[in-house]
Amino acid sequence: MAAQRPRRQPTLDEVAERAGVSRSAASRVINKAPHVSRATRDAVERAIKEMGYLPNRTARALATQQTGIVALAVSHDDPELFADPFFAQVIVGVSAALEETDLHLLLCLASSGRGRSRLTNLLHTRGVDGIMLMALHGDDPLTHIARRAGLPTVYGGRPLNFEPQWYVESDNLGGARLATEYLISLGRTRIVTIAGPMSTDVGRARHRGYREAMIMAGLTPYATAEGDFTETGGAAAMKTLLDSHPDLDAIFAASDNMAAGALRVLLDAGRSVPADVAVVGFDDLGIAERTDPPLTTVHQSVQALGKEMTRMLVELIAGHEPPSIILPTKLVLRDSA
Amino acid sequence: MAAQRPRRQPTLDEVAERAGVSRSAASRVINKAPHVSRATRDAVERAIKEMGYLPNRTARALATQQTGIVALAVSHDDPELFADPFFAQVIVGVSAALEETDLHLLLCLASSGRGRSRLTNLLHTRGVDGIMLMALHGDDPLTHIARRAGLPTVYGGRPLNFEPQWYVESDNLGGARLATEYLISLGRTRIVTIAGPMSTDVGRARHRGYREAMIMAGLTPYATAEGDFTETGGAAAMKTLLDSHPDLDAIFAASDNMAAGALRVLLDAGRSVPADVAVVGFDDLGIAERTDPPLTTVHQSVQALGKEMTRMLVELIAGHEPPSIILPTKLVLRDSA
DNA sequence: GTCCAAACTGGAAGCGCTTCCAGCGATGTT
DNA sequence: AACATCGCTGGAAGCGCTTCCAGTTTGGAC
Numbered sequence: 001m002a003a004q005r006p007r008r009q010p011t012l013d014e015v016a017e018r019a020g021v022s023r024s025a026a027s028r029v030i031n032k033a034p035h036v037s038r039a040t041r042d043a044v045e046r047a048i049k050e051m052g053y054l055p056n057r058t059a060r061a062l063a064t065q066q067t068g069i070v071a072l073a074v075s076h077d078d079p080e081l082f083a084d085p086f087f088a089q090v091i092v093g094v095s096a097a098l099e100e101t102d103l104h105l106l107l108c109l110a111s112s113g114r115g116r117s118r119l120t121n122l123l124h125t126r127g128v129d130g131i132m133l134m135a136l137h138g139d140d141p142l143t144h145i146a147r148r149a150g151l152p153t154v155y156g157g158r159p160l161n162f163e164p165q166w167y168v169e170s171d172n173l174g175g176a177r178l179a180t181e182y183l184i185s186l187g188r189t190r191i192v193t194i195a196g197p198m199s200t201d202v203g204r205a206r207h208r209g210y211r212e213a214m215i216m217a218g219l220t221p222y223a224t225a226e227g228d229f230t231e232t233g234g235a236a237a238m239k240t241l242l243d244s245h246p247d248l249d250a251i252f253a254a255s256d257n258m259a260a261g262a263l264r265v266l267l268d269a270g271r272s273v274p275a276d277v278a279v280v281g282f283d284d285l286g287i288a289e290r291t292d293p294p295l296t297t298v299h300q301s302v303q304a305l306g307k308e309m310t311r312m313l314v315e316l317i318a319g320h321e322p323p324s325i326i327l328p329t330k331l332v333l334r335d336s337a
Numbered sequence: 338m339a340a341q342r343p344r345r346q347p348t349l350d351e352v353a354e355r356a357g358v359s360r361s362a363a364s365r366v367i368n369k370a371p372h373v374s375r376a377t378r379d380a381v382e383r384a385i386k387e388m389g390y391l392p393n394r395t396a397r398a399l400a401t402q403q404t405g406i407v408a409l410a411v412s413h414d415d416p417e418l419f420a421d422p423f424f425a426q427v428i429v430g431v432s433a434a435l436e437e438t439d440l441h442l443l444l445c446l447a448s449s450g451r452g453r454s455r456l457t458n459l460l461h462t463r464g465v466d467g468i469m470l471m472a473l474h475g476d477d478p479l480t481h482i483a484r485r486a487g488l489p490t491v492y493g494g495r496p497l498n499f500e501p502q503w504y505v506e507s508d509n510l511g512g513a514r515l516a517t518e519y520l521i522s523l524g525r526t527r528i529v530t531i532a533g534p535m536s537t538d539v540g541r542a543r544h545r546g547y548r549e550a551m552i553m554a555g556l557t558p559y560a561t562a563e564g565d566f567t568e569t570g571g572a573a574a575m576k577t578l579l580d581s582h583p584d585l586d587a588i589f590a591a592s593d594n595m596a597a598g599a600l601r602v603l604l605d606a607g608r609s610v611p612a613d614v615a616v617v618g619f620d621d622l623g624i625a626e627r628t629d630p631p632l633t634t635v636h637q638s639v640q641a642l643g644k645e646m647t648r649m650l651v652e653l654i655a656g657h658e659p660p661s662i663i664l665p666t667k668l669v670l671r672d673s674a
Numbered sequence: 675g676t677c678c679a680a681a682c683t684g685g686a687a688g689c690g691c692t693t694c695c696a697g698c699g700a701t702g703t704t
Numbered sequence: 705a706a707c708a709t710c711g712c713t714g715g716a717a718g719c720g721c722t723t724c725c726a727g728t729t730t731g732g733a734c
Contacts, residue, residue, distance in 0.1 A: 085420050
């Protein structure tokens with residue numbers, strides 16, 4: 001058996017000939033355009049069925065100037081970062097939304113310079129109809145690339161270097177506030193936070209939520225240590241906090257990963273959770289259920305994020321101007337607080 | 338600000354005109370074809386630079402009959418299944434390999450009937466140059482879809498309903514044997530296995546490795562319970578085994594997820610690991626380091642799997658006939674055995 | 675029976691690129 | 705000096721589809 005080479009598919013011309021009509025008539029039938037008589041439609045449809053005709057995507061794309069493909073670009077320095085279940089969830093959401101359209105998903109892990117230039121090229125050569133951008137830290141080069149391309153663009157989470165017109169994000173501020181208020185309602189007062197990187201909007205928003213809740217309650221934000229959203233980072237931050245503020249009685253961690261790291265350090269230090277120290281995380285992407293004790297956390301629906309991004313992009317491509325969206329978050333109570 | 342509509346890009350004709358040469362000459366320069374004089378090349382290259390020209394992907398695709406896109410299709414009934422870090426790792430590997438080519442990645446989560454018919458359509462409309470298939474159970478409809486399409490196809494792991502000519506897989510048989518032999522070398526004799534679904538090649542191969550190792554050592558395969566590769570499934574299988582063979586002294590689990598589930602059940606049952614019962618898993622995708630105790634397991638390089646699949650597909654598209662590949666696995670010693 | 679609008683039709687011109695081929699002048703051979 | 709050879713060139717024919725437009729047919733109104 002030889003390598004499978006593409007079989008030749010019938011063309012529109014052949015269909016038209018078989019049906020005894022012109023190519024334009026056949027095209028009209030296929031695109032369900034008006035001005036087609038019953039007889040013509042039937043003849044063409046029969047020919048299509050008999051020949052197993054399917055229109056060539058590329059040819060159609062060239063004629064219509066629409067590729068039928070949208071890109072999801074993920075920025076990540078470290079390939080491992082993509083292994084975060086967060087991305088898998090986004091992709092599931094995006095795919096679900098795309099199933100209701102004729103669009104397909106092109107996934108771009110634009111890490112290295114090479115990856116970025118490939119993405120730039122893809123956009124400028126009109127390889128896709130639109131683009132979704134995820135996980136942008138500080139001033140990610142991807143934002144510039146996307147803006148220069150002049151294609152419909154939707155952001156998942158806001159970048160820090162400018163205010164995009166179209167984005168979808170979880171209510172980070174509200175979620176953080178919710179978490180902190182809950183800790184306060186438990187009677188805790190020496191509440192510290194393990195924040196995300198201040199070079200990201202997510203990190204800043206969740207930190208602001210913590211501060212606002214504390215101040216609203218008449219408490220002073222007790223202490224902050226910055227992490228990088230990872231478990232290791234969370235553990236390191238926890239150690240710092242335990243050193244500087246040994247009397248802390250609650251922690252709001254800006255991600256479950258960091259909360260998991262903190263949990264470990266706390267137990268190692270002999271503190272019991274939640275008795276001595278209450279812990280609340282953020283994300284609720286599976287890890288939260290598996291920590292010991294299971295983590296009380298702020299739930300965000302990442303699949304919904306992907307879905308809404310996609311819907312928004314579809315609207316943009318259709319020439320509409322949908323509003324940006326902020327998705328609600330909610331507190332999920334488990335055992336750590 | 339209005340929705341960003343694609344800007345008009347310069348065309349090859351415009352470049353040629355500016356350079357004062359014919360379109361064919363300009364095309365030759367761009368494609369680094371022979372028969373181009375120094376003067377022509379310089380003129381065209383200057384024009385390209387000045388106008389910021391980039392060839393239109395779709396037009397080129399139509400002329401060359403090559404889209405520059407390959408599909409990675411993942412079969413999954415449950416969207417959650419895609420959240421398994423396994424897929425993320427495959428994608429990272431695939432992306433890394435694609436960076437060395439001009440190809441882009443189209444991701445297809447072909448779950449529902451709708452998803453599958455979209456994939457079928459994509460293939461038959463020549464939307465991609467080749468396809469990689471993952472995670473095929475039993476007789477997955479995707480195999481038929483792929484075969485009928487007549488496009489270069491590479492399988493990640495072998496499907497069960499036929500023997501594909503091009504596939505990449507981890508050495509499941511060898512890895513399982515390795516794990517079992519190790520348990521035997523520890524002096525264990527009442528070794529049971531929590532197998533993967535017998536409706537998958539992976540499940541069968543790993544089970545066969547266990548049996549072979551036992552028999553080679555003069556032991557009888559002590560007991561088997563079938564799981565579904567998930568933690569819950571592993572826990573259930575463990576309970577069954579503990580009931581039927583309370584004196585078991587070692588377990589080979591065909592996935593780390595199942596091993597993790599088993600571990601929990603064992604500890605709940607008051608068995609200590611590894612003192613009373615030794616446990617070895619399979620996969621080593623991060624979970625293994627986080628169980629309690631950390632899991633001794635068979636490591637497979639999933640990124641390498643993705644990379645090799647991609648390289649193989651690239652070869653196929655180029656018209657070559659590369660050999661199939663079996664990737665080595667290795668035992669990683671931690672604390673559970 | 676005439677006339678007009680509406681419905682349909684096919685020809686032709688794109689979409690932007692690659693590639694074949696005949697033609698050209700400039701070299702190198704006897 | 706005549707000839708074949710070579711490298712280069714631009715014209716033209718695709719790739720397979722959409723869509724505009726002018727022309728033809730049809731049916732209904734008068």
